[in-house]
Amino acid sequence: xxxxxxxxxxxxxxxxxxxVLSAGATKAxxxxxxxxxxxxxxxxxxxxxxxxxxxxxQGQSKTDxxxxxxxxxxxxxxxxxxxGSLTSGYKKKGR
Amino acid sequence: MSIxxxxxxxxxxxxxxxxxxxxxxxxSIIQHKPRIPWFEVISDNYMIEGGPELxxxxxxxxxxxxxxxxVGMSVGSVDxxxxxxxxxxxxLKERFEPAWISDHLCWVSxxxxxxxxxxxxxxxxxxxxxxxxxxxxxxxxxxxxxxxENVSNYMTYxxxxxxxxxxxxxVAEAADCNILLDINNVYVSSYNHKxxxxxxxxxxxxxxxxxxxxxxxxxxxxxxxxSHSEKVKPPVWDLYExxxxxxxxIPTLIEWDDDIPSLSDLLTEANKASKIIWK
Amino acid sequence: MLKEIQQVxxxxxxxxxxxxxxxxxxxxxxxxxxCSPAPKFIGLDAIQGLEIYRESIIAGLARSLTEIYPVCVKxxxxxxxxxxxxxxxxxxxxxxxxxINYGQKFSAFLNSIPQMGVALPYFPDVAALELLVxxxxxxxSGSDIDLFRFNQLTPSKQSKVVFDLTPSFGLVSSEFPIKxxxxxxxxxxxxxxxxLDEGADFLAVHRFGNEVRxxxxxxxxxxxxxxxxxxxxxxxxxxxxxxEFNEFDFQASIQLALDKxxxxxxxxQN
Ligand SMILES: [Fe+2]
Numbered sequence: 001x002x003x004x005x006x007x008x009x010x011x012x013x014x015x016x017x018x019x020v021l022s023a024g025a026t027k028a029x030x031x032x033x034x035x036x037x038x039x040x041x042x043x044x045x046x047x048x049x050x051x052x053x054x055x056x057x058q059g060q061s062k063t064d065x066x067x068x069x070x071x072x073x074x075x076x077x078x079x080x081x082x083x084g085s086l087t088s089g090y091k092k093k094g095r
Numbered sequence: 096m097s098i099x100x101x102x103x104x105x106x107x108x109x110x111x112x113x114x115x116x117x118x119x120x121x122x123s124i125i126q127h128k129p130r131i132p133w134f135e136v137i138s139d140n141y142m143i144e145g146g147p148e149l150x151x152x153x154x155x156x157x158x159x160x161x162x163x164x165x166v167g168m169s170v171g172s173v174d175x176x177x178x179x180x181x182x183x184x185x186x187l188k189e190r191f192e193p194a195w196i197s198d199h200l201c202w203v204s205x206x207x208x209x210x211x212x213x214x215x216x217x218x219x220x221x222x223x224x225x226x227x228x229x230x231x232x233x234x235x236x237x238x239x240x241x242x243x244e245n246v247s248n249y250m251t252y253x254x255x256x257x258x259x260x261x262x263x264x265x266v267a268e269a270a271d272c273n274i275l276l277d278i279n280n281v282y283v284s285s286y287n288h289k290x291x292x293x294x295x296x297x298x299x300x301x302x303x304x305x306x307x308x309x310x311x312x313x314x315x316x317x318x319x320x321x322s323h324s325e326k327v328k329p330p331v332w333d334l335y336e337x338x339x340x341x342x343x344x345i346p347t348l349i350e351w352d353d354d355i356p357s358l359s360d361l362l363t364e365a366n367k368a369s370k371i372i373w374k
Numbered sequence: 375m376l377k378e379i380q381q382v383x384x385x386x387x388x389x390x391x392x393x394x395x396x397x398x399x400x401x402x403x404x405x406x407x408x409c410s411p412a413p414k415f416i417g418l419d420a421i422q423g424l425e426i427y428r429e430s431i432i433a434g435l436a437r438s439l440t441e442i443y444p445v446c447v448k449x450x451x452x453x454x455x456x457x458x459x460x461x462x463x464x465x466x467x468x469x470x471x472x473x474i475n476y477g478q479k480f481s482a483f484l485n486s487i488p489q490m491g492v493a494l495p496y497f498p499d500v501a502a503l504e505l506l507v508x509x510x511x512x513x514x515s516g517s518d519i520d521l522f523r524f525n526q527l528t529p530s531k532q533s534k535v536v537f538d539l540t541p542s543f544g545l546v547s548s549e550f551p552i553k554x555x556x557x558x559x560x561x562x563x564x565x566x567x568x569x570l571d572e573g574a575d576f577l578a579v580h581r582f583g584n585e586v587r588x589x590x591x592x593x594x595x596x597x598x599x600x601x602x603x604x605x606x607x608x609x610x611x612x613x614x615x616x617x618e619f620n621e622f623d624f625q626a627s628i629q630l631a632l633d634k635x636x637x638x639x640x641x642x643q644n
Contacts, residue, residue: 018529019625021521021632045438045473046139047323047352048166048199048213070458071493076451078494081555083569139472144514144541147584167471173377180471205380208387209468211438212431217397221376250398250423254375287418318418320426 107160109133109194109306109346112368116161117351120358121151128158129358131365135348138165138196142183156191162306162346163193164275167209170229170243171202171216181236188237195305197242197275200226200266217252218262223269230270242305243267244275247312247321248284259284260295267303274299276342277308278335279327279350283319292334296341304342309335309368310350324353326364336371344372387428387467395420435463438473439480442508445559446501450494458484474512481505496570499548500555503588506544506579507556510586513542516638524640531642533609537602537631538639542581545600549574553588582635589634594622599631607643 113133116124118140123129134155141152155161167180188196201213216222234240245263257265267274276299285292311325327335327349339345349364382393398420418426436459440447447455462483468476484490484498516538527535546552551572558566576596578589591599594615601611615622631637 018525018527019532019628020525021629023521023632045441046137046166046211048137048164048350070450070454070487071489073454073457074450074494075453076447076449076455077559078449078497080558080566081449081496081568081570083571140474142472143474143512146512146515146542146581148512150584169471171376173380177471202380204471206384207469208384209471210431211434211468211473212427214383214427217376217379219375225376249418249426250420252379252397253399254379254397317422318426 104156104160104192107192107194109160109162111344112347112349112365112372113162114349114361114365115164115351116152116155117355118148118151119355120361121155123358124159125151125154129362131159131362133160133162133194133346135164135350136161136191136193138163138184138187139167141187141191142180152191161191161193162348163187163191163196164244165196165198166211166213167203168198168233169202169204169209170198170226170233171200171214171222172204173202173225174204174207176229176232177204178236181233185237188239195242195273196237196239197244197306199246200243200263201246213246215246215248215250215252216262217254218257218259219252219254220256223262223265226266227269230266230272234270234272240272242273242275243270244277244308245280245284246277247280247287249287249318251288258290258295258298259288260298264298264300264303267300272303273305274303275306275308276304276338276345277310277350278338279308279310279312279331280321282328282331282334283312283321286319293337296334296338299342301342304345307335307338307342307345307347308350309347322353323350327367332367332371335368339371339374347372387431392421392424394424398423432460432463435468435473435476436460439463439477442477443480443501443504445504445556446497448559449497449500449555458487478505496548496550496552496555499546499550499552502546503548503552503556503577503579506546507586507588510542510544510579510581513540513581515581516540516542519632519637519639521632527642533607534643535608535640536605536643537608537628537637538641539599539603539636540580540638542579542586543603543636544579545577545596545603546579547574547576547596551575553577553590556588578634578636580634580636587634592627594619595627595630598622598624598627599636 109132111132113135114131116134116136124131136152141149143149163184165184167177168184169177184196187193199213201215203210203213216226230241230243243263243266245259248259263274266272276296281292281295284290285295309327309331310321310323311327312319312331313322313325335347347368349361349368351361351364355361379394379397382397386392386394436456439459439462440452440455443455450458462477462480466477466479466483470476481498481502484501490497524532524535550570551568551574553575554568554572557563558568574593576591576593578591578596578599580587580589597618598611598615601614606614612622612624615624628637
């Protein structure tokens with residue numbers, strides 16, 4: 001008999017004895033907590049402003065350009081992420 | 096939640112020059128409670144299940160009156176009215192008690208696809224009838240008159256049977272709704288389509304106009320673009336002065352949606368409008 | 375006429391054509407009698423006018439992606455991100471009146487890009503994590519679990535319990551350290567190097583009060599909670615975990631899930 005089955009039997013035993021759980025933490029949501037909360041800087045998603053000239057998408061190559069160009073344009077913090085594929089030819093497996 | 100039918104918020108009167116509520120200013124508003132007569136809130140951003148955004152809005156609503164302004168109603172679309180959207184809008188109305196609710200005289204969706212852009216309608220009797228019918232249904236759901244805003248316009252339909260100002264006035268009449276007159280949009284469209292913006296304002300029925308918008312455009316050379324990313328431009332101030340003489344001291348909103356400045360810079364802009372409105 | 379105009383506008387987007395041009399004219403004064411003063415030049419022509427709208431629509435969608443995926447923007451830079459965002463926006467229409475709901479398939483879209491797996495294999499997983507953070511931020515709070523009632527259940531009833539996970543709850547795994555990548559990409563984070571060899575992540579995202587949290591899980595608990603998300607009963611989820619792993623301290627694991635606030639209710643399946 002494998003170890004797996006032994007543990008499995010033990011689990012079924014435990015469940016037959018009944019689980020007793022204790023209360024988890026309670027959620028704090030007072031307005032005073034909001035200073036700490038993540039997402040404060042989240043901009044409004046919907047607006048009626050002119051989106052064509054927006055700060056976020058300024059100066060990009062819009063609708064033209066090869067979709068593969070993203071790779072050669074990339075200038076970001078990903079340079080600080082090392083190892084894996086970037087040095088050892090690590091290949092991503094399907095999830 | 097109001098049960099007795101009486102407002103649960105103390106402040107609900109909208110007067111003078113307000114600014115748009117944007118999340119980057121939440122902290123500053125809650126902490127410093129600046130002297131701002133009222134805020135305009137983008138309703139669509141609060142059609143959510145829960146979370147901090149609604150808490151912020153509630154906290155701010157306790158100190159300031161608000162109006163709600165939407166971009167997703169799509170009153171000009173031939174798609175079915177989005178009842179889910181209207182239900183959410185009604186819930187927001189009940190919870191936050193805005194002084195009024197507005198959206199745009201345009202379509203933002205077609206064939207069940209949302210463009211999230213304010214697309215103009217052809218100025219035809221068919222459009223008037225269509226929009227009037229839908230606005231009446233919206234007003235039945237919400238239990239109040241809404242305001243419709245004129246949008247900035249960059250194209251002209253061959254099917255047009257009338258001018259933009261005739262169209263806007265006729266829709267308001269046929270739908271029995273009010274008007275949110277965006278002075279910047281009038282100016283932008285007048286430049287792009289070469290009509291007289293003063294003539295436009297002159298032809299709008301005074302009793303329907305309940306709110307003004309002011310915003311900054313970008314000069315693209317060939318045309319003006321309603322970018323909401325800068326200060327109100329001099330010709331728009333001129334047009335605004337004219338609008339105040341014609342329509343009176345209508346509550347006015349400074350719109351700024353992109354490259355949003357600090358609250359104090361926004362207030363400086365609002366003060367310029369205050370000087371005109373209370374002259 | 376109205377129906378036709380709007381249908382053609384929508385069809386143009388799907389087929390990348392410009393049939394809509396037949397409905398619009400040149401500058402306003404060509405058609406309108408009420409032009410005053412007389413124009414010095416004709417305003418926007420039809421092609422320019424339509425282009426302003428089309429560009430504004432795609433740019434608006436792309437911009438909403440920069441709001442939902444700020445870490446992705448930081449990782450590859452705005453210029454490169456915008457290129458991907460425009461491609462996505464052209465190919466994935468929005469079906470909701472609110473942009474808050476847009477961009478839900480961005481990670482899958484990134485995975486479909488051929489060189490992604492070699493060049494930035496962790497990138498689509500970081501996007502998947504960011505989407506969970508975004509969704510959790512706007513999710514409802516859920517209520518508190520009635521533990522008294524749970525503890526009263528007979529063991530055989532308990533084995534048929536299905537736990538309801540809090541509405542903001544989501545799971546994401548990656549063979550790369552995406553939590554660390556996410557953390558060093560936050561504003562104000564220390565300037566740190568992340569090595570992909572730090573290994574796999576099994577993560578739960580949820581909102582606790584006003585705060586969105588990313589929690590590291592054991593592979594066992596990750597699988598267990600995943601089975602719970604699918605609506606499996608306690609005993610079904612347990613046997614599924616024990617099919618994969620040799621040991622699983624389920625009492626401690628469920629207690630941990632409770633303490634973290636992942637679970638907000640339960641029902642007993644018949
Ligand atoms: Fe406006």
